[in-house]
Amino acid sequence: MSAPAGDAAAVLVVGAGPAGVMAALRAAQLGARTTLITSGAFGGMAANDGPVPVRTLAHAARLLREARQLGRYGVAVSEAALDYPRLLVRVREVVGEVAAASTLRPQIDAAGVVVHERAGAVRFVGPDAVVTAAGDRYQAARIILATGGVSRRLPIPGFELTATHSDAWSLTAVPASMLVVGAGATGAQVASVFNAFGTKVQLFQAGERILPTEEPEVSAAVAAAFRASGIEVHEGFGAIEAFEKTADGVRMLYAKDGVRGAAEAALVVSCVGWSADTAALDLAAAGVEVDGRGFVRVDAHQRTSAPQVFAAGDVTGGLMLVGPALQAGFVAATNAVRGPVETMAPDICPVGSFTDPEYAQVGLGEARAREQYDAEVVRVEVGASTRAVIDGRTVGFCKLIVDRPTRRILGCHLVGDRAVDVAQIAAVAIAGGLRVDDLARMPLSFPTYGGVLGRAAATAAHRLNQGAAAPQLWAGEHS
Template identity: 55%
Template sequence: MTESNRSIPASTATNFDVLVIGAGPAGAMAALRAADLGAQTALVTSAQFGGMAAHDGPVPVRTLARAARLISEARRLKEYGIKVGNPELDYPRLLARVREVVDDVVAHSSSREQLEMLGVSVIEHAGAVRFIDPHTVVTSAGLRLRADKIILCVGGVTRQLPVPGFELTSDHTSVFGATSAPDSMLVVGGGATAVQIASIFCAFGSRVHVFEAGPRILANEDDDVSAAIAAAFRKVGVAVTEDFGAIVSFEKTPTGVRMNFTKGGKQSSAAAAIAVAAIGRAADTRGLNLSSAGVLLDGRGFVKVDDYLQTSTPHILAAGDVTGRQMVVPSAIRDGFVAATNALRGASERASERIDVSASFTHPEYARAGLTEVEARREHDVLTSTVRFDSTMRTIIDGRKDGFCKLVVDRRTAKILGCHCVGELAGELAQTAAVAISAGMRVDELVRVQVAFPTYVGNLAYAAADAARQLELGVGNQHIGTRGDLYQNLRQWDDRRKIVEVAV
């Protein structure tokens, strides 16, 4: 037994109330919740604690995004009278910094400390885990674990395309581990991972071309957000090709790789030093032998669950990316909590009862909380209120005039249904809005909350005030009312181009 397995004596502690498979955000939360509810709990993972989020996802990616941001900031210092030389990227040192950050995050994980305090048996480096019956798993490291309840939190893997030459492409892991930033790059895919890769390597000096087969990049985001990010990319030289037909093949060239594809019924191609495939994720169920446990997969290969996260075998639940629901960390954490609660208390909490919040640290940033405008219009009579960043004081002071804050509001109740932001501190704005949405606040109630001045959160207050005015609700707040001239420019826009133009 390895040092990391020392908490599980082979002859004794192999039976548990709850067994959590996978130690990413969903798994860590599921184990914490189960132990907090008094269950004897084990958490087993084939690799290290932290999962993809810590080792291969948000933590390293955000570190690289931080470096990209610092380079961009350094290039603007002269605007404020600060003279410095042209910044140069030391890529090997940056990768060393990424490893330092990952190690630091894992070493100081509060989740790991809480798990140990609650008596959870954490089993790392257990190797492949597979079911031998609905209550029992064995690992390639020689462990046999049995539990009354089992929660699958095994995450996902990069999806593959069945086209010739796909093996010539890189994924985000390999491209982030390269020894230098490539001169040029094709990014295949237009989701969150794809646009982050594009934004980071554009800042690093690579020529980047993004290809999205659908009608727009960031298809899960509000229409105005995806349009603004595409426009912002094009402004800084990132080529964006949307709505092409299909990828035909990849082939090696003397200087890199070529992608052959169709667009408008015609054959076309694009070449670069590397091609990065970021076309989504598939469930990491390889080798689990789920059929022995009676667990069914859906048509896309994800573990099939109901709204209580129960699988086709009721005592086995699933949470996080393996379900294919919302493949982002906040949703995975929420799923872990819900799955553990329902495992021990019966089907009492629904996974859908949450406010989806996400943020991406591209340049410019974008973020959301709640429903998009299209989603909201399916069940609500909606109005929108949008504040452009070129009309507010803090963004002007900071030279961050590119962006907007958009609220989606129910006309009947005046409650906020969604918030969508592009620009500086977009994630902080959306997170603040999420609190208001969760609390069921009306826009006029949000306006009455005093906001420090000048701040970025003030843009949220301005958008709420404009929505309240559209609804003819008295805001009753002097510090908002004194800026009547500002609100002449904050009416709802029917022309999306006005939003897109200001976002770039």
């Protein structure tokens, strides 16, 4: 079950989510004899419990919303009804199809990586060896940790009565009512999806606004849209004191400034953040240190405090997204095999969520951009985009942030249909150092949702070029 001790060509990867899979593939491609162990199924949370099933449910929610528009477009059908058990069958089908074709499994097998799935808990028994729950021992000169994260638990009486997002996705029926505690990306998605399914949803955020990592106007726009759709949004509600069982579900007790309140529902879903999945690893046995939040500490090369151990993905506490996890896995494996030759690329990572409406961002926010640059900020409403009008999806905006002297694009923030897709265009423009004038002149297909970005670029270029020798650009060019 192990490579020879001290074998410099042996790499062991623990965890088969995006970071672990990429690390294993990269190590094998560089010539290392590579073994991949995972406690669960290949693909990790991303394929089995995260973006893939979530996006499938979000697609079903979109179909329900679109079905409600059919009469507006002259299409007469009976009212759409959700068959939730059948939807769950489709979710499992999608997860299976992704696992077979889209999680790099074919490439992993072709590269000769030895894969051990459902190995159970894995723990260190030294700086270069681990054992599984079944007693199997694996040893390698380099070990890469990619065990991911788990839902954070709160030390609150009755917290065991709450569910996680994983429990929400695996329900056998749509609950009549739901409290969602925590309104970051995960909580917002849970609330949005089940609201579309017909659940009466109350969304609670202890901070002053939902989606606290987004621009303030993004938070405000999404909160307004949620409320308009029937979600009860409670921002700055105070502190939770306890959860207690009721005849029909769970009650949450909370207080703010000495004033107590209560809310109850058939189900309470806690979405209060993530912790590193390291409880079973016995990191001390390998000399691996964690930071103040409990995540594995790594340097710029993804190396931990133990020279032979690297880490990548959610377990390190960085951006907990598939894209950065893939990149970190690549960097960790490269350095594990070749030495410290790679670091993570500049922080240009589009972030978004499949809520209704969608929201997305890439690059700098307005406040930080104004601190560091002479920033020009342009906001264009989605309702000005032809495609949005055609589809009847006119809620939202595109905010573009540009450096005046260089005309470089610094950031883009969006709310509206297909915002996540549009953000990818902005990400490529930022990564390529594209000037806003060049983006404004780019002949994007018409009519598409990307047009709102082109319109924002044209508006910014027009403002910046007023009084200059450069030709003027009109915002209407990308309508």
